[in-house]
Amino acid sequence: MTLLPFRCHPLLKSRVWGGEQLLEWNKSLPGGNTNRWGESWELADLPEDIPDGRSIIRDGPLAGQNFHDAMVQHTPVLMGDLPRSPHGGFPLLVKLLDAQRNLSVQVHPTAEYAAAHPGAYKKDEAWLILDAKRDSMLYTGLAEGVTPAELHAAAQRGQDLEPLMPPVPAIPGECHVLPSGTCHALGAGILVAEFQTPSDTTYRIWDWGREGREMHLDQALACMSPGRAAPPCTTPAHADGLEINIVANTPAFVLRTLRTPDQRLMQSPPSDRPEIWMILEGEMQCETMHWTKGDTVFFPAQRDVAIEVAAGSHWVQCHLPIGQERLA
Template identity: 40%
Template sequence: MRRLEPKPVARIWGGSGLGFGPGIGEVWLAEAPLLVKLLDPADWLSVQVHPPHEYALRVEGKPGKYEAWYVLSPGELVYGLARPVSREELRERALAGTLEEVLRRVRVEPGQVLYLPAGTIHALGPGVRVYEVQTPSDLTYRLYDYGRPRELHLEKALDVAILEPTPLTLPPPEPVLGGERLLSTPFFDLLRYPLAGELRVRAEGPTLLTLLEGEARLGEEVMRPPATLLLEPGEEAVFRGEGLWLAALAKEGA
């Protein structure tokens, strides 16, 4: 078992709600075996898309990117398209600045989970803080950036974008010892563990545990958000206190 140190990252869209000062858009909690972050946008993130493994390996020579969000604060975000579009229409709208007319805006609430398979067009809106888990890849194609002077990757984004609405619903949580499995994907699982008194967590595989709320004790050590631990397969941890843990379980192929 290993304690990981958070790494604050400044972003042009960063807010001040993560406890590391203004302009900090991301706090990286772990970089392997999965990339786990907290995000706090004060402005809209770019409208972007991530490539699937097959495309990324062929074009970029490295794996693609699949991710999920656990919502920490309410607000609005972009999740896919509002209706089917052609590649040509998507290109024209991105260049003309009218892309927002075909994006699907979704209101989200704390505790909601959204899976973002590769190819899903997406963007976080102002004030929507999230816990983000993703395969450890840095491949992001910007499709639209609200006129900000940053590089776009229009043709590559069009190559991989899903050109029809992406289903938003997830199956109900599955009970597990001490908590519940919120999401299961081919690359990672997301689990939630409420802490009320005592909690025992046993890692099914490489597991990143992050304390999101409250205070937890592990032996004599006192932990507060966003404390993050890496548990190896088969390791157990027994916590005492009051709070909420999220766990990202890495699978083969992540």
Template identity: 40%
Template sequence: MTEPLFLKPYFNPKIWGGRKLKTEYGFDIPDGKIGEAWIISGHPHGPATIENGPLKGKTLREAWHEDPAYFGPQHSQEFPLLVKILDAEASLSVQVHPDDAYAAAHEAKGELGKTECWYILQADPGSYLIYGHHAKTREQLKDMIEAGDWEHLLRKYPVKTGDFVYVPSGTIHALNKGIVALETQQSSDTTYRLYDYDRTDDQGHKRELHIKQSLDVTTVPFQDPKLDITKQQVPGGQITTFVKPPLSPHFAVYRLDVDGTMPFTQQAPYTNVTVLEGEGTFTADGQDYPIKTGDSFLIPNQIKAWQFTGKLAIVTSTPGADA
């Protein structure tokens, strides 16, 4: 019998982080400003650790390389997705990510580009993102950056709890203060900072900016992705489809609102699961596993059918065909 792989996150301190990962989701986080919980991660900079079953104690990255049967037919060199919860106590830097081709040419071997998306878990009243820009040409983009004309360059995008935002590589963006988000992304730790509000760390140092790379990879002009978010009533609740291939080639992301028992059959090589709210049970191969707010686990390839029971809000993701 194959069990789901329950995961212990890797916690990442950030200058903009806070303490909500502990107070809201029950994580045992280190002291200080903790900005990110890498809850489903095979990235070498912060792999999650398997907490149960025969793979207990291995990182997800180790399991990907050493126990391939858990993930089905593998196409990628590394585990392709990374799921985080971000606590923006202060605003993140204004940044942009490369696509796969630029990352392969300019970053460490094996590093992917980064297309990502956010499901907004909490947003203070009046919250907004930086999402996109107003430059019409690359020359105008360069001129506005060099002039520091951030007010006219950067596009403000209001958000509220429950919103979903898709951020393709090449999109200038930033989470701003007062937002907690679940992020599903390609497994990449490459970020090009364009602007960081001239702030300094505890030693009085400004963080590094990456103006040339940002100019290289930013999509000009910016266009909003055309999403097709759908809701479907199913036995045991509702499934919201946020994004999936072909619009999003790297991943599909869903929200499950479970009220009763919601059955599933396998549709992907494996499925990533994060419980946002509630308590209940995950059942597979006749075995029940209690689940609660803050739990993350991977349903491996050997599990062909399963069900969720209880009153639960869950976000799941599956890899795209390129992964």
């Protein structure tokens, strides 16, 4: 048995730092400009105790089904030999984030912390920068010589934490890999594709002077690592006229960006693992399905399809490697 690739309905999340730029990525944002839409969860299968955390399939014979239930019922076809997450779900969460304002300075649980605290889930993530306003910045760790305890103490005093976290220019096309425990923040004016292990556990440390949201200083200190995340690393490659860049290589996922100068037919044969594609530019056709900018497509392990790719198309291909960990 084989299945065609399919999309899921986006799960839209209103955030204090969000805006309306997801409209440019073909997301239907309810409420006009009365809401700040910060996140579009493109493919999600979070634990049951996280509200509104499981995608509904949009296309094909499984349309209307909960992605988690479909995965359980059709494991060999959809998953191949890919291990599930520790909570029995799909081991990846894919999002689009529209940061019109700074996200909080925050930390996500490490595996050790999650193992000792039920309800906390490890989160390793990668931000692929899709768009960035001039002079926009992000923050990927502590300044040299600054310890987690010093940052914690500064936050308790209500101090501006920006001097303790050196800014990094946001450059479209670069990808920042943020292991769990990294103190980080996405700055204003940046839109990213986020690929992460399945978690929605965030410990906020500082909210740039905004009031009304809970901070989690002690939990953050217990998880926080010193230092900074590694700078972006891109490995270029070319194959059959495709421009290919490996932008993230982690135990949980590998991200490649691909661009084609010409129209082509691409084959996607059966595999032992599923794949995920996100369309950044251009358009694609797969049988009766038409994919455009902003579409995220799940390719089942047992697939055998040909995709018509328009000239100039640009997309992300997420591969789930053989060494994929069972991440806590």
